[in-house]
Amino acid sequence: MEFSNERVKLGNGIYLNLIKTSKFKSNLLSYYFVRPLNKDEVTKNALIPLVLKRGTKDLNTSIEIEKKFEDMYGANYSSTINKRGERHVLRFSAEWANGKYLNDKELNYGVVELLRQIIYNPYIENNAFSKEYVEQEKENHRIRIESKINDKRSYAVNRCIEEMCKYEDFSLYSLGYVEDIDSINEINLYQQYKNILNTSQIEIFFVGDYDEGFKRFLIDNNRVEIENPVDIPREKIITRVEQKNMIEDCLDVNQGKIVIGYRTGVAFEDDLYNALLIASDILGGGPNSKLFRNVREKESLAYYISSSIIKYKSIMLIDAGIEFENYQKTINIINAQLDELKLGEFSEDDIEISKKSIITSLKSIRDSIFHISEFFFSQILAKDSRSLEQVMDDFESVNKEQIIEAAQKINIDTIYFMNGKK
Amino acid sequence: MKVFTNERLNEQVLFKELDSGLKIYFMPKPGFVKKYAVFSTNYGSIDNVFVPIGEDKPVEVPEGIAHFLEHKLFEEEEANIFDKFSKLGASVNASTSFNQTSYLFNTTDHFYQCLEILIRFVQSPYLTDENVEKEKGIIAQEIKMYDDNPAWRVFFNCLRAMYINHPIRIDIAGTVDSINTITKEMLYKSYNTFYHPSNMVLFVVGDLSFEEIIETVKKSEKKYELKSIDIDRIFEEEPRRVNEKLIEDTMSVSTPLFYIGFKDYDLGLEGREAIKKDLITNIILDMLFTPSAKFYNDLYNDGLIDSNFGAYFSGKKTYGHSIIVGQSNVPEKIYERIEKLFAKNPREFLAKEDFERLKKNELGNFLMGFNSVESIANNFIDLYFDKFNILDYLDVLESIELDDLLDRFKKHFNSENMVLSVVRPN
Incomplete structure (x- = not known):
């Protein structure tokens, strides 16, 4: 079953994507603003959604906004900021119950209007954000950035990327930096907000049930011209590793965490990219993978161990949580398993299992209103015009030689180890 | 076969009990690609004192044994369970909570084959001294991962502050020491007691045929001699007071994390009454501790909390608690503000208008x-063990009135049953 998927150009640099389906009990509307990832913007970009949520022109406080969403049958507003390669993407979304279950025909219009007010019509004082709101959210944002240490697994992954990519913008932390918060004020933050509205590529997604009238409404209300959309170059991919790194942090923790970063040099546009994804899956994708079987099931060294590919940077990461003293033993097994992969020591069964696992997750996209929107957005970012079916077919056709060829391009770059305090 | 229908939701649940005593529920989801099955036993970490089947005296088993057993059921003499599912393109998983152990898979194809494997592997444990030993290293790493998780620590410290005897105080996975004492014999004893079909339920959701589901289960299930068994679970009496008012701890965190707990004494409920109490309490908490609440905004604007602040009620037949969570540099101040608020007449802050709006919010x-087959299945099972059918949820919601909230408030929220748990940066 294919989606009926329509892409409407609303103006220079802005598109509306409509995905019609009646299988969900809700609708989803998302606005994606695509920014370059750089140190100058990153902290401000991450702070802006927090300030926008504090008030709109008509609803000056967040309590009024919240009440209004609740009154619209608990419409869920959310915003995220994350990096996709060297792009910094702000997403503002609302998901709300389909009015047909509630006998409320106006619901769709009401939610769209409120979401648009939050994004485009914030509470303003003297041509700037409210000073009070900005100061409060700066403090909250500082706490939010600092609390990245609380989740040790993701902290370890971020530290590895930070060290490995220290000469690339990809090393930047997507929430920004504490040291850049002080210089932010209600005026320069408002300028950056205007800058985002005026120069970002904007992709709007609606997933759900709609009629012509609602489609017309979305088109008419979102028309705008982005005069000078900021040009974001394709990320550079590093193929050769000049110098291998070994980084160790000592923290007051009970479990050691290894994160290993590899350069593969296989671009996602490359025919070999699917083979690389399968190679990574065979190595550490699921409970059938080499790493899971050997590090966990055979040697009982870890509870979690996995490998994954970072699409836009062609980086592979392996991460595991282990006993501190098992560091070398674990590294040795990982190295040996990767060597086996490069030598083609895996079966046709392993390939089939990985393909099926990848294809099952691709198929499952159709059951999630949110994943549908994310899939199409990521296709646009990658300038990939293939349908979901084509993406799946392309995985099917990968063969063992291609997987070996891709695996042989995996080169170790950085080992990060979170050790205990000595 | 029985059919439960909710016209408003446009949803149905089909039910059949097999001769073995196993109950099967199925929610058809035409048009969905994903298919999901959960096979659950009414057995979790709190069931650690019981009379083993065929014996007459209660035993106390090591902390974390239900979870250990969950890991071990994936073991088979020859093939690997993960492999079997992987080859069919399915992914299999399991989880243990305070009250249940669930084995589940989701797939887009070959559903009935997967279902067969699921039933067979859960009903045929293969435990050896060697494979039990091997698992200890893996689970020890799982425990240590949680030991480094500040949210988990502050949560369990809060439970330990509230409860004196109830086994909800103990960590679901146990401790490294407790799991090291687990043996094959203990695991079989627990298994034989709690994995009888009459103590289990199978829930399936997806675009599937109920007849074929039933046929598949019938040909896959093990034959048991007894149709049903009575399980004698023993809970030491839990005193009507809290254990400690305050538990403090330090970890590698940036800002102090806090949990404020209110211990519930209105226990022993099941079915509709239990769900009603649950909903009433959660609406009260929403009226105070969500971003639409005045109290929340007062704390927020005073810079005491950030958007991580929130609250929920969680309860079962033998325990219950409301929990308010957040991160703040001044947890004691928040504790005091809540204590002060709760000393007031609840009519001042439980307003009709907010109540009606939150009911609407809950409905949506x-x-x-x-929308999500996983969320349907997990909620169904959770409510099922409380003897409640999820399709009746909206009826209960609509039956709630403001006076119910006021009554519950007076009973549940007072400073005597209130505790504080804090994890500070070290």
Whole structure:
């Protein structure tokens, strides 16, 4: 079953994507603003959604906004900021119950209007954000950035990327930096907000049930011209590793965490990219993978161990949580398993299992209103015009030689180890 | 076969009990690609004192044994369970909570083959001294991962502050020391007691045929001699007071994390009454501790909390608690503000208008929950063990009135049953 998927150009640099389906009990509307990832913007970009949520022109406080969403049958507003390669993407979304279950025909219009007010019509004082709101959210944002240490697994992954990519913008932390918060004020933050509205590529997604009238409404209300959309170059991919790194942090923790970063040099546009994804899956994708079987099931060294590919940077990461003293033993097994992969020591069964696992997750996209929107957005970012079916077919056709060829391009770059305090 | 229908939701649940005593529920989801099955036993970490089947005296088993057993059921003499599912393109998983152990898979194809494997592997444990030993290293790493998780620590410290005897105080996975004492014999004893079909339920959701589901289960299930068994679970009496008012701890965190707990004494409920109490309490908490609440905004604007602040009620037949969570540099101040608020007449802050709006909010959120097969299945099972059918949820919601909230408030929220748990940066 294919989606009926329509892409409407609303103006220079802005598109509306409509995905019609009646299988969900809700609708989803998302606005994606695509920014370059750089140190100058990153902290401000991450702070802006927090300030926008504090008030709109008509609803000056967040309590009024919240009440209004609740009154619209608990419409869920959310915003995220994350990096996709060297792009910094702000997403503002609302998901709300389909009015047909509630006998409320106006619901769709009401939610769209409120979401648009939050994004485009914030509470303003003297041509700037409210000073009070900005100061409060700066403090909250500082706490939010600092609390990245609380989740040790993701902290370890971020530290590895930070060290490995220290000469690339990809090393930047997507929430920004504490040291850049002080210089932010209600005026320069408002300028950056205007800058985002005026120069970002904007992709709007609606997933759900709609009629012509609602489609017309979305088109008419979102028309705008982005005069000078900021040009974001394709990320550079590093193929050769000049110098291998070994980084160790000592923290007051009970479990050691290894994160290993590899350069593969296989671009996602490359025919070999699917083979690389399968190679990574065979190595550490699921409970059938080499790493899971050997590090966990055979040697009982870890509870979690996995490998994954970072699409836009062609980086592979392996991460595991282990006993501190098992560091070398674990590294040795990982190295040996990767060597086996490069030598083609895996079966046709392993390939089939990985393909099926990848294809099952691709198929499952159709059951999630949110994943549908994310899939199409990521296709646009990658300038990939293939349908979901084509993406799946392309995985099917990968063969063992291609997987070996891709695996042989995996080169170790950085080992990060979170050790205990000595 | 029985059919439960909710016209408003446009959803159905089909039910059949097999001769073995196993109950099967199925929610058809035409048009969905994903198919999901959960096979659950009414057995979790709190069931650690019981009379083993065929014996007459109670035993106390090591902390974390239900979870250990969950890991070990994936073991088979020859093939690997993960492999079997992987080859069919399915992914299999399991989880242990305070009250249940669940084995589940999701797939887009070969559903009935997967279902067969699921039933067979859960009903045929293969435990050896060697494979039990091997698992200890893996689970020890799982425990240590949680030991480094500050949210987990502050949560369990809060439970330990509230409860004196109830086994909800103990960590679901146990401790490294407790799991090291687990043996094959103990695991079989627990298994034989709690994995009888009459103590289990199978829930399936997806675009499937109920007849074929039933046929598949019938040909896959093990034959048991007894149709049903009575399980004698023993809970030491839990005193009507809290254990400690305050538990403090330090970890590698940036800002102090806090949990404020209110221990519930209105226990022993099941079915509709239990769900009603649950909903009433959660609406009260929403009226105070969500971003639409005045109290929340007062704390927020005073810079005491950030958007991580929130609250929920969680309860079962033998325990219950409301929990308010957040991160703040001044947890004691928040504790005091809540204590002060709760000393007031609840009519001042439980307003009709907010109540009606939050009911609407709850209605919409409940509807949206039906979008995800995983969320349907997990909620169904959880409510099922409380002897409640999820399709009746909206009826209960609509039966709640403001006076119910006021009554519950007076009973549940007072400073005597209130505790504080804090994890500070070290």
